[in-house]
Amino acid sequence: MESSLEEIEFLALSANRVDVLRLLSEGRYTRRELSETTGASQATLGRILGDFDERSWVRRDGSEYVATATGRLVSAGFTDLQEIVETERTLRDIVDFLPTESLSFDLRRLSNATITTPSQTRPNAPLQRLLELLEEAEDVRTVSHAFNEQTLSIVRERTKAGEQTFEGVFSRRAIEALTDESELRRRLESLLEADRAAVRITDDDVPLAVMIVDDVVYLLLRDAQGILRASVDVDDDHVRSWAKETIADYWEESTRLEPESLGPE
Structure with missing residues (x-):
């Protein structure tokens, strides 16, 4: 037999x-x-x-x-x-950078995901992929350990113009990195004043960067040194439910970020 x-x-x-x-x-x-x-x-x-x-x-x-x-x-x-x-073949080259401890959905849900990695000619390709999505998005929600200059600029412009709603929860370190630079601080203050934007801050550890851009779930993956290694975006009901729940949990445990709470320049 x-x-x-x-x-x-x-x-x-x-x-x-x-x-x-x-x-x-x-x-x-x-x-x-x-x-x-x-x-x-x-x-x-x-x-x-x-x-x-x-x-x-x-x-x-x-x-x-x-x-x-x-x-x-x-x-x-x-x-x-x-x-x-x-x-496994799809995720093989990025598995070391996935926040697997935070991913409660079946990884097979990522089998049809778009994975963008840096190249010699496009070292910022993962971030550029996100920015392209943000420039067309009407609704954006996120929780992240980082808030980069390009993302801040786009959501600020689109929320101020009434073209986008934005809700974000960020680690204290991410916000402090912005307030350390006067120009980025002014852009953040402008975002906080927008009617269609709400930003919250958490002192808890944020081990991932996840964003829901309309119906697309987007993950930015970094290595232990904070170097951007890849991005993953997928339109999947189960992944989207996980992302909504994850962002909602951080939202509940965070506090609203007000312009006056940023402290003196």
Whole structure:
């Protein structure tokens, strides 16, 4: 009797086997329909269906074939494995920078995410991706350990113009970094005066930088030295629910930042 690893290898070594089992798990097909859908020859299908019959993964019903309960189980498990491996390949180069302790959703939700990394010609590509989204956004919410000059400038301009609403929770260190520079301090004060902006500050540790830009969830990823390594943006209901809940939790535990609380220049 073959081991489970040998059975996995048997299925994985043939894309046709994977496709046929998936199709038969979803419905009934004749051999001709399977051939037309998969592009496999009748001879190949004969071998595949024979192998599947030996394993009790499929059964024949008249001229049609359909997966058994265990065939559907194998197909579903293999599909899950494929999704996991595809996600791992997507995240492989950035996994060391993901705030995984704070991510309570299934990482497979990031399998279709847009990942932007710096290059020699575009060292600020991750940040530029965010700025492009911000320039068109109508609603922005965030919690972050940093508040950079470019982001501040865009949300300030758009909220003052009535084109965007902005709610942000930032670490005290992020705010102090802005108030240390007179020009950035003036821009922050201007943002705090905007009717469509609300900024809060927290003394708690903020281990991530997450932003909801309209319906898109955006993560800025930095290494231990604070160097920007990548950005991840995804439009996914589960990730969006996590982001909303995360921002709301920090919002509850933070205090409103008022212009007068910034102290003297």
